[in-house]
Amino acid sequence: MSLAVKAGTIALPGAMRHNSRMEPADPTDRRHDDGPSATVAEGERKVSSALEALLDFYISAGADGWLELEPSDAFALSETVPAARTAPAGMPAAPTAGPAARQMPPQFQPPQSQPPQSQPPRSAPPMRAPAAPAQGAMAAGAAVVPGDEVVVAAREAARTAATLDDLRETLSRFDGCNLKLTAKSLVFADGPANARVMFVGEAPGREEDARGLPFVGRSGQLLDRMLEAIGLARGEVYITNVVPWRPPGNRTPSPQETEICKPFVLRQIELVRPKVLVFLGGASAKALTGVQDGILRLRGRWLDLPLGPAAQGATIRAVATLHPAYLLRSPVQKRYAWRDFLAIRAALDEASGT
Ligand code: URA
Numbered sequence: 228m229s230l231a232v233k234a235g236t237i238a239l240p241g242a243m244r245h246n247s248r249m250e251p252a253d254p255t256d257r258r259h260d261d262g263p264s265a266t267v268a269e270g271e272r273k274v275s276s277a278l279e280a281l282l283d284f285y286i287s288a289g290a291d292g293w294l295e296l297e298p299s300d301a302f303a304l305s306e307t308v309p310a311a312r313t314a315p316a317g318m319p320a321a322p323t324a325g326p327a328a329r330q331m332p333p334q335f336q337p338p339q340s341q342p343p344q345s346q347p348p349r350s351a352p353p354m355r356a357p358a359a360p361a362q363g364a365m366a367a368g369a370a371v372v373p374g375d376e377v378v379v380a381a382r383e384a385a386r387t388a389a390t391l392d393d394l395r396e397t398l399s400r401f402d403g404c405n406l407k408l409t410a411k412s413l414v415f416a417d418g419p420a421n422a423r424v425m426f427v428g429e430a431p432g433r434e435e436d437a438r439g440l441p442f443v444g445r446s447g448q449l450l451d452r453m454l455e456a457i458g459l460a461r462g463e464v465y466i467t468n469v470v471p472w473r474p475p476g477n478r479t480p481s482p483q484e485t486e487i488c489k490p491f492v493l494r495q496i497e498l499v500r501p502k503v504l505v506f507l508g509g510a511s512a513k514a515l516t517g518v519q520d521g522i523l524r525l526r527g528r529w530l531d532l533p534l535g536p537a538a539q540g541a542t543i544r545a546v547a548t549l550h551p552a553y554l555l556r557s558p559v560q561k562r563y564a565w566r567d568f569l570a571i572r573a574a575l576d577e578a579s580g581t
Contacts (some may be wrong), residue, residue: 334452335565337558370405377403378486385490386535391420391498394491398471404487406430406480410472412439416495418465423575425465425501426450427492428550429510430480436473441466446551450507453551453564457572465499467492469514485514496543497534502578503571504532504543508550515545522549527567529574544574 381403388394395415407413414431417440426442434444442450451461470480470488480488492515496504506512509522516532518525526549531542548567549560 331562331565332456334449334456335561335568337561370408373403373405373483373487378490381487382490385494386537388494388498391416391495394494394498398491401491404470404472404484406470406472406474406484409475411436414439414441414468414471414473416465416467417441417443418461419463420465420499422463422465422499423502423578424459424505424571425467425496425499425503426505426507427496427511427515428466428468428507430468430470431473432477433473441468442551445555449551449555453568456565457568459572465495465501467495469511479510485510489514493535496532497538500534500541501543503574504545505567505571506545506547508553509547510550512547522547522553523563526563527570529570544578546570546574 381401384397384401385394388397395413398415399413401407410431414435418425428442428446431441432444432446435441435447441447450466454461454464469485469492471491472488474480474484496515506515509525512522512525513519516530518530525547527546529544529546532545534541534543546567548571549564554561554564
């Protein structure tokens with residue numbers, strides 16, 4: 228959401244109108260020398276509580292930054308959505324999840340005090356994006372409505388990257404996605420290039436944006452503990468997101484933003500070629516498989532994800548599980564994640580013949 232608060236839209240008591248930049252009253256200011264009257268002091272208190280209430284409203288509505296002075300329609304920016312990929316045929320059953328008797332570790336158990344929730348809370352309202360001058364090619368540094376040619380350019384750029392380092396460099400120079408304009412950093416990935424298991428989330432959040440690394444906030448800390456429970460260290464897995472820039476206010480990336488970023492994550496999968504690929508949450512599963520089922524139906528069902536043409540028909544064992552952020556909100560669902568993580572462990576052991 229961009230904030231369009233213009234001077235004059237808030238009724239100011241007369242004593243404050245001279246201060247159009249809303250500077251805090253400075254007690255050393257010459258204007259206060261002859262002693263502020265009770266009326267002026269009262270007016271200042273009213274303005275400051277009106278501003279606080281307004282800021283509270285914006286923050287609770289999900290706004291966390293000031294993007295532009297004039298509002299614009301982000302829905303209009305997302306109207307040219309490329310067609311989603313069709314679902315791959317057949318969703319084979321999950322491999323056996325190892326010793327079923329293995330006890331559910333504490334990180335997969337809901338806290339006792341937490342009331343169970345069955346529905347995930349509604350996602351943050353979409354934030355408005357800067358107005359677009361025209362549909363077509365992207366100009367560096369300016370937001371425009373990207374057309375299909377941006378998706379084609381993204382595919383071409385990703386395809387030509389020979390290594391993960393190349394790909395990171397290519398992505399850092401890519402200006403086709405408007406999310407880059409509001410994010411602080413490119414959140415490319417974390418983990419070794421030869422990892423046996425790769426996790427893909429949706430998009431970085433505030434903490435990830437600040438540190439330039441995926442899954443380092445509260446969700447990431449839960450993910451680390453879940454990995455640990457199946458004997459995996461954070462340092463041996465590869466973690467990334469479908470979208471490498473934080474959407475403003477943590478809103479859901481638009482289908483178009485997802486489509487533009489997708490070639491880069493698909494190329495990461497080809498270059499890492501993990502034994503097991505895990506989609507963290509429905510958004511990444513849907514984006515990368517084209518399957519439209521909800522995550523509660525999708526999770527735990529294994530599929531063979533076809534790699535790009537360069538991989539000559541090779542596929543990767545892939546499974547979706549519940550997003551750690553969802554587990555934080557709905558801890559009662561952790562029992563399903565535990566089953567999925569046991570199945571991931573079993574698939575890794577099977578791949579290494581143990
Ligand atoms: N959620 C995601 O999907 N990705 C992150 O990197 C962090 C939170």
